[in-house]
Amino acid sequence: MDMSSKVGLETDLDVDQAPSEKQDLCVSVLVPAYNEQGNIEELTERVVSVLDSHYTNSELLFVDDGSADDTGEVLERLREKYGRVRVIRFWQNFGKANALSAGFDNVSGDVVVTMDADLQDDPKAIPDLVDELEEGYDLISGWRRDRQSPFFKRLSSKLYNGLTARLTGLELHDLNCGMKAYRREVLQKVDVYGGMHRYIPVMAYWAGFRVGEMVVPHHERKHGKSKYSTRRLVFGFFDLLSVTFLTKHSKAPLRLFGGLGTVFSAAGFSLGIYLLVLKYGFGQGIGNRPLLMLSMLLIITGLQVFSFGFLAEKLSAQDRIDPYYEER
Structure with missing residues (x-):
């Protein structure tokens, strides 16, 4: 419409x-x-x-x-x-x-x-x-x-x-x-x-x-x-x-927060895979690399945002702007 x-x-x-x-x-x-x-x-x-x-x-x-x-x-x-x-x-x-x-x-x-x-x-x-x-x-x-x-x-x-x-x-x-x-x-x-x-x-x-x-x-x-x-x-x-x-x-907040959470988590996993390639493919140490902390932070943040989306979805089902209608 x-x-x-x-x-x-x-x-x-x-x-x-x-x-x-x-x-x-x-x-x-x-x-x-x-x-x-x-x-x-x-x-x-x-x-x-x-x-x-x-x-x-x-x-x-x-x-x-x-x-x-x-x-x-x-x-x-x-x-x-x-x-x-x-x-x-x-x-x-x-x-x-x-x-x-x-x-x-x-x-x-x-x-x-x-x-x-x-x-x-x-x-x-x-x-x-x-x-x-x-x-x-x-x-x-x-x-x-x-x-x-x-x-x-x-x-x-x-x-x-x-x-x-x-x-x-x-x-x-x-x-x-x-x-x-x-x-x-x-x-x-x-x-x-x-x-x-x-x-x-x-x-x-x-x-x-x-x-x-x-x-x-x-x-x-x-x-x-x-x-x-x-x-x-x-x-x-x-x-x-x-x-x-x-x-x-308000009708589907998980679409918003779920999308953001997915982006953060995907970025974190991508950095993690990159670091694993460096460690096992090229024998480089990764324990002191800032990218390791950033990868973990992105994954955790993504999971938190995704969880917040589930909570918002539950709350919005109880309190949302319902459509106006009338019988004619």
């Missing part, structure tokens, strides 16, 4: 399109927030306005990720002001993945839209993302084609997306965009932990869901500071290696 057929083409966004009538669809907007006191109130007003004009049943769920400023107090006032606003509060900072995971566990919508709290994502894109799901997709990822970010951030993101596409087979222009729309079934199938929130589209893609992308507006940050750091870039690379293994090799 050609898995690339499940990736949708990008779609331009018409943010000024007015709804002909409200949709009878339960939509949840999930916003993780950390030290965003200057942005939360305006964001809430804009999101609530969009939800009121498009949907008969909706909610706005904030997850305060242990903010050290007045974000929590502002959210409490907004919760009292707007009936559709809900708030989850962490008492310390656990990171965006945990904030999203808590939100996914508590949303009530059939469709969930995530966005950042910094006002760089435009709430006007919400209806278009939701509508695109009706075209047969299970997840729509935003693409900040005109991204309002520093050059280094844009360059590193472009390289990162290219590497992710090569390793995982999912070609998206902006995998790390916070604005995405999900069917509830996706969130029930894919676990989020560590820094894996960046790779939900990849894990959903390998689980059999249809993944697409859409161009969304992006604005400059008005208040507060960006949470981006070079440390996130390094951790993101290791997370990419993890998700590559979980998706491409």
